[in-house]
Amino acid sequence: MTEAAERAINQADVLVGGRRHLDMYKHLAVDKYPVTADMAPLIDIIKAHVAAGKHVVVLASGDPGFYGILATLKRRLPGLRPEVVPGVSSFQLGCARLGIAWEDACLTSCHGRDPAVLVAAVKKHAKVITLTDPHNTPPALARVLLDGAIGDLTVHVACNLSYPDETLTTTTLKQLAAEEKWISSNCIMVIINEN
Ligand SMILES: C[S@@+](CC[C@H](N)C(=O)[O-])C[C@H]1O[C@@H](n2cnc3c(N)ncnc32)[C@H](O)[C@@H]1O
Secondary structure: OOHHHHHHHHOOOEEEEOHHHHHHHOOOOOEEEEOOOOOHHHHHHHHHHHHOOOOEEEOOOOOOOOOOOHHHHHHHOOOOOOOOOOOOOHHHHHHHHHOOOOOOOEEEEOOOOOOHHHHHHHHHOOEEEEEOOOOOOHHHHHHHHHHOOOOOOEEEEEEOOOOOOOEEEEEEHHHHHOOOOOOOOOEEEEEEOOO
């Protein structure tokens, strides 16, 4: 959490965000609206509050311009000129924790997306970093890669970054694929293809 983000949140009349994020600000006596799968009602709420001159703050993890809510808000609210207050992206923090440079990495996302993009990226690039989601878990993605004729590569998995239950795991795709359960749904994977 950056100081700039804390400042913006403390000046908010209205907070919008995932439940995990809103729960961090239970102590603030402002209107709060959770982001759900159906964005339409939320877009109307944001529009109405902005039109009434309210200071609406949308909470998001990492950098909202990086596989975050910014693109959706810009598309759904074309006249909107948001002030973007970036945090530290999960890619940035994960790579820092793992001591891995990421300037040469192919950055992609399997968060609500078809993991076929990951197979194609790993075939083409020596270092690929991806976001995961509760369905596309690290073991599930390892299985997709092995089924896509990718060999047994080294993979780093960084989960719950910056939270007390943060974990860092370095393993191989085969070992990861054999995991039946993966507790955290908030992870990034760094796949190294040196072949
Ligand atoms: C909608 S994307 C948002 C990405 C975000 N804009 C960023 O810059 O990191 C959500 C995904 O980001 C990753 N993520 C978010 N917070 C994380 C954390 N604390 N630790 C590890 N991965 C995280 C997970 O892959 C999660 O499914």
